[in-house]
Amino acid sequence: MTKENLIKQGAIWAFIAVELIFFTVMGDILSVTSKSFMDFENMLLLLKQSAPIGIIALGMTIIMVNGNIDLSVGATFALSAVVLLDSFSWPFMAAIGDWAIPLAWFFALATGLILGAINGLIVWKTGVDAFIVTLGSMLGYRGLVFMYNGEQPTSHLNWTLVDFAELQFLGLHTATWFLLLTALGLWLLMTRTVHGRNAYAIGNNREAAVNAGIRVGPHFLINFMLIGFLAALSAVVFYSESGSVNPNDGTLYELWAITAVVLGGTKLTGGYGSIVSTLGGVIAIQLLRKGLGHIGADTETVNLVIGLILITVLFLDRQLNRQGKEELKT
């Protein structure tokens, strides 16, 4: 069993290692710049650049361990960002100087929490499948984004905020700290707390969890609020630095986040998954993008390669989990 787990959890890191070696070697041959791919600074950037989707993907892990899915995270990300940047222009906010910053963060995070809560409540109270609920709210929330500012980008460039976001504490960028702290927090949640263990139990055998008296509805609600919060956190981290949000920002983030979670080995049916492996999945994707850019692959190749790699990983995972020839052929 431990050996199995080692293969399962180690696979993503092995994949990352392969990517690193491949891009370093290919980069030396193909890249026009003399900088090596495996440059320390570049690796720090890698972590930083993984943050926007990474923070969301980490939250998606607990949702998927539950056996649910959230397709609305991209729209939640955008709406929280709009609230974050727009709130700076509210009259009372302008009056309080830099104190507006934490308040704006609070508004954005609260937005995420509320949007997540709406999803969670609908899933809980109506019993409609999370896929459908969040497919709907993915459209609905995006509509709200457009409604909020009439299709225009929302901008507020606050240099204090940018300076904070660009800070490198102990060498790591602010965004990296948020990513790592989120990962640590969620890892503790999933492995050390009753809520986290219940998440596995529910995803693994919902009936059993219900029979054991775990209140599945509120549990879902909390998790949807959590991912709403994390989508907002991701927006806070990213837009503190960039200061302007287009209404279309965050589209397809849900698909990238799901991809990262699946690459990390979380079961789509729920009940199995790990935060650390999701972090691996996130890094693997960012590495792929970065590396393909580094060796000069063009847009079509990037699309093709990312799509095929996803399928290949799924295929390999299936092969690893086969029971051999004795398997029932159903």
Next chain:
Amino acid sequence: MKRTIKAMLACSAAMLGTAAAAETMTIGITQNNVGVDSYQTTYEKAFIEAADANPDVEAVVLDAGGDVARQIAQIEDLIQQEVDAIIIWPTNGEAVIPAVRKAKQAGIPVVITNSNIAEQGFDFVSSFSGPDNITQGARAAEIMCDKFKEMGTDTEAQIVQISGQPGYTTAIERAKGFEDRLPEVCPDVTLLESQPGDWNREKSQQVMEAFLVKYDDIDGVYAGDDNMGVGALNAAKAAGRAGDIIFVGATNFSVGYEAMEAGEYWGSIYQSPVDDAKAALQTAIDILGGKELPFLNYFDTPKITQDNMAEFDKPVF
């Protein structure tokens, strides 16, 4: 980054000596969203060709896929790779400003191409090279107004607008230029409604179909580019009302040019992605060469109508 083997060999040969490497300029570009339409694709091709043609230039060509986060990451990567200059086609004219500042702090000159960034960022940018989209919108308003005056309908004409993808600077600026200029030149023309066509011919066709049902009297259509303009034209043709409507677009695409030849489409703004790309690269080279440049390098985007189209070559995209 479609380099030939030859270019690769040249490149590795160039890397043999640092002296040689110092003479070549490494210029990185991060584009908005290649592959989403012909303009951007042609731009990329033209840029690569222009870079390949210049022995002193090595180009790192990247595409943000319309995602601002990815674009910022690419700017950071280019800074980290210590390129000599960075050209940015912004996905969002404001969100890239902090990243541009970083480039400035790292001592790397930045050229903005095609669609400018917001004023707050001007301090960190060496130069802008591209079309003047506000002027384009204004010119489109003039084209339309002149035609109405010629037809004598400028006192009562009703028009609709199909704008580009919501949130994109180019779309916003063109719409603004058009909407501001129209009342100045033709105060009696009414703009009935604007809907986005997302730079997409099919979407634009659907929007136009709905307009046609909703309004019995449409005298003109302004589309944020010809791709959408032709979509609207198709819808009007299907409804048998194309003859009553004056179509004006922007960024003259070959389909638009053909429709003008066929007499179905009145006018547009001539804007060549090849010029756009070459201008951007040249601006970067000039800056690296220490030339003094004006901050705004607009390349000319003239009016094109059925009347003067013979003066222009058919667009290649």
Next chain:
Amino acid sequence: MNNDIPILRLEGIVKTFPGVRALDGVSFNVLPGEVHALMGENGAGKSTLMKVLGGIHQPDEGRILIAEEPVVMTSPIQAKAKGVVFIHQELSLADELSVAENIFLGELPRKTFGRVDWTRLYAETDAILKTLNVGFNARTRVGDLSIANQQMVEIARALTVDPRAVIFDEPTASLTDAEKVVLFDVIADLKTRGVGIIYISHRMEEIFKITDRISVLRDGEYRGTLVTAETDEDKVTQAMIGRSLDLTRSPLQHEMGDIALEVRGLECGALYQDVSFSVRKGEVVGFYGLVGAGRTEIAETIFGLRAPSAGKILINGQEVRIGSPIEAIRLGISLVPEDRKGQGLVLGMNCRDNMTLPQVDDMTAGPFLANGAEVAIFDQYRDKLDIRTPGWRQQVGNLSGGNQQKIVIGKWLSMHPEVLIVDEPTRGIDVGSKSEIHNLIRELAAQGYAVIVISSEMPEVLHVSDRIVAMHNGRITREFTSDEVTEDSLIQAISGIASDKVA
């Protein structure tokens, strides 16, 4: 004992669902230190009653009293807090989690900030496991345990609190005899501690072995309580189904034909090895053994669902290769699978469509399905098998277990197979339907079918088989004819005890 205050008392419980009166005035009590059997056919209301007790449903009328105090229970966890604990029939475990987490599911010991107190959890779990005398520990992943051990985990759940009443719902369904002994010890221990036990089972021999009283439900109505020592199987059966059952072996004897199916040295990896047997036309061969002995896997191999690693299969003396169920069906082999809902039926489809599914390709007029032909087949087997359903449009999921099983059997009979394999034909089916199905199997053999019956219930195997094959741990240990078989020798054969002697 009669002087004691009942630990649990139900008073006139009524529960209705839209259109159904699921429970209609159910009243009985459980005394401390008593094992109280609850019996009834499927659909009689047992599971609804249990859900009411467990707080999953609220009763419309009536009261529940614990130690003579009226209580309202709104969730299983609340029931457990009040000392009422459930052991579920269907394994209700999360197999990715550890044994300890499963046993304490829903009530993991906490430290500050909602953290799990792992030390306490493991310590308490190991203490419980020790009393159960099992060979695994608190940290084992449940998915790595055998079915029987998983059942033991389920049972261990009852012991996490100091229970006042424990409800066992078919706890022995997948236990070995040795494990049953442990279970009965646990029950005896609970008894001496003054715990009241409700024991739900279809197995008469267990009921009479361990229970003190028997309460019977029929169609949601309470049919009275019998003292076990003063009653017998027939009386209980009568209370349950309103009539007596003929439990003797079907006298139907008939000529046997040629060998229809023969298996030589069949092997499928680690699942089973060196399996050889044959079945004649008109013969019923029973396969008896423990869960996991390899019986189902043999059936699945013959039906083309598993690839054998060695050995031959012969149909009517001809060696055949069976790569898929489609090929098996073409060769005249049919399988009524063990898991009726998971493998036998598409619950969301109607009765007719389920029945004609294997031959749907032939039910056509031109390119389209021939409605008439399909209905004709359904009608024929509905009448033949006495399937009770409002009509063919009824969704199979709404039928009772017995009728569902008859649909599956009808599905295969309509294919006119030569070899019919039935795997656990009466699992989860009530007593009345059970004997109908047994008789049906005998009749089918009389009509010349070669039948294999796989069962974990000894009375069933003894009742229907002409010959019995005993299996242990992937191997055939012994074959018996119906004349020579005795319960003892059979038990020895499937426990592996006799295997050395006989082989």
Next chain:
Amino acid sequence: MSAMTRQGVAKLLARQGILVAFVLFMVVFAIANQRFLAIDNISGVIRSSAILGVMALGVTFVVIGGNLDLSVGSMMSFSTIVVLDLHDKLGPTLAIPAMFGLTLLLGAFIGVLVGYLKLNSLIVTLGMLSAIHGLTLTWSGGKNMDIADKEATWFSVFGQGDIVGIPVPILIFALLAGALSLVLGRTPFGRKVYAVGGNGVAATFSGVPRARVVFFTYLISAFCVATAGLIQASRSLGSQNTVGQGMELEVLAAVILGGASLLGGSGTVFKTVIGVLILGFIQNGLLLVGLEFYAQYIVTWIIIILAVWLDIAAKRGRLWSSIA
């Protein structure tokens, strides 16, 4: 009285909720804008829904078979680009079968992965969404694809022509819907799709070749996508590489609105058609009453959740779920 009517309403909603919603919609919009029910508007809506509709027909098979197909939008872009490119290279008579062949090949590839190799369809088609987009860009070099001589070709008939006054796209949509409705509802194959989606294991145990059935649902889906691409290409005789982008989710929304369960085993072609029309009329109706385009996002959100909710509420006999 109220109890009876309420029961009656509940029953009606349970059986034909989607139709009731549809009629309500039409009435509301018709009151709000009298143009809404004009013949040319209705025909316009159906015509512009035809492309989405044709794709939804195929996805209906996939979803009833218990899988998802998120690649249809990307695949439609591929078909459109390919047929336009080949039109000028091979001529329309060869271009059309060649495009169908290539699209079916993609469908077969997905079919093998999901059917025979049993990989999760969500992830496979997500990967294919990206991969096919790359393929399309490679094919076109990223450029818009346009037919050179737009007046001279009969190719425009599929998107722009009409036969006895009915626009050809509507005709194709109707014919395909009719044919596929028969396939799904009246043939052995259709029955097997329901069986495989309803309970794949039980279907296998009943001798239904599950892998092959799933494979064919993807082939049907690809066929529909190719047809949609043909209409699309013929309609504008030129196209961008991203013409189908994002349609996968609209298609899925239409199928779900039609009442197909994502778990598989339920849904019909007719209901999907209703779902498609509802989406089309929402879009059109909101545009006509002068609401901004994003209003349709919000309305679609509410409609989808209400539709599915009422559907399952009717099945369980209670409005609110029993999740504790």
